[in-house]
Amino acid sequence: MMSPDSMDAVFQALGNAQRRRMLDCVKNHPGCSVGQVASGFDVSRVAVMRHLAVLEDAQLIISDKRGRTRHLYMNAVPIQMIHDRWTSEYSALWAGRTLDIKYLAEQRAAADGGDVAAGKGRTATGGRQGESHE
Amino acid sequence: MMSPDSMDAVFQALGNAQRRRMLDCVKNHPGCSVGQVASGFDVSRVAVMRHLAVLEDAQLIISDKRGRTRHLYMNAVPIQMIHDRWTSEYSALWAGRTLDIKYLAEQRAAADGGDVAAGKGRTATGGRQGESHE
DNA sequence: TCAACATGTAATGCTTTTATTACATGTTTG
DNA sequence: CAAACATGTAATAAAAGCATTACATGTTGA
Numbered sequence A, B: 001m002m003s004p005d006s007m008d009a010v011f012q013a014l015g016n017a018q019r020r021r022m023l024d025c026v027k028n029h030p031g032c033s034v035g036q037v038a039s040g041f042d043v044s045r046v047a048v049m050r051h052l053a054v055l056e057d058a059q060l061i062i063s064d065k066r067g068r069t070r071h072l073y074m075n076a077v078p079i080q081m082i083h084d085r086w087t088s089e090y091s092a093l094w095a096g097r098t099l100d101i102k103y104l105a106e107q108r109a110a111a112d113g114g115d116v117a118a119g120k121g122r123t124a125t126g127g128r129q130g131e132s133h134e
Numbered sequence C: 001t002c003a004a005c006a007t008g009t010a011a012t013g014c015t016t017t018t019a020t021t022a023c024a025t026g027t028t029t030g
Numbered sequence D: 001c002a003a004a005c006a007t008g009t010a011a012t013a014a015a016a017g018c019a020t021t022a023c024a025t026g027t028t029g030a
Helices: A004-014 A017-028 A034-039 A045-057 A077-095 A101-110 B004-014 B017-028 B034-039 B045-057 B077-095 B101-110
Strands: A061-066 A069-074 B061-066 B069-074
Touching: A004 A017, A004 A045, A004 A077, A004 B004, A004 B017, A017 A034, A017 A045, A017 A069, A017 B004, A034 A045, A034 A069, A045 A061, A077 B077, B004 B017, B004 B045, B004 B077, B017 B034, B017 B045, B017 B069, B034 B045, B034 B069, B045 B061
Parallel strands: none
Antiparallel strands: A061 A069, B061 B069
16 A cells, blocks of 8 residues: 555656656666756756655655666656556546536535545544545 | 646645545535535645645636535546556556566666757757657 | 766755635525 | 625745755766
């Protein structure tokens, strides 16, 4: 299972287009160096290093320092885990492909009165009911 | 196609466990109100409202105000798009399941000298070579 | 050895995110 | 109509994110 924190790290790491491009770069050039990645981007080397560190913290990149150069490799495992979770969790919703709000509105009007609380609860809810699979 | 910016918005929105739980809550209770969601979380109603606004900006939530209450619905489309992209982009990497760094290291040592630049280019790269599909 | 090299760290500035409390607006309903 | 209700807005503050330049450390090779 994947902890919420590590999931945060992965999504946050991917939540930046520059960083996604760097990850793509590492994916397509396994074993490349920090400097090689930096040469392809418009920001400072230090900025690139920080981005790569964020990706490594999220375990989307694995690195291996030999001599004075650090070699970078992509690690698809975290993405794969999220992918698998989504597949199992949303497959039902994807069957209909596009969501019709009006249909859901009618559904709501008909069967109302369900418990909505889900989080840690300011109310005395206690447990959860199928929400938050992390 | 999905713009880098909207992709940022989706990942950033998902990069917070509290917010993912709120999205789960809306998913499991289509048509629920802001207040109903807020009742299940430990932070202020305003904070919940902001989180929901972030999710709506990312188009992960669609809302519909009738009278004095706003009704919330999950929209799976952005997640589905990312899912589809990942499936096509990483399926090759997932075949091997776990990544063996040493294997990649040897691969690197053997066939070296490939161009690594990918971004907008401090170097005179110009175009891209298969990287950054957004 | 010593210069070029590749990476790493420090100090700093600006913007964005996340949260708070207090107040405002509009809507039901007794 | 007025009280209770549901949402929205304002002002504020602490923390995190993203970028910079300048300097430090360790490594390779003529």
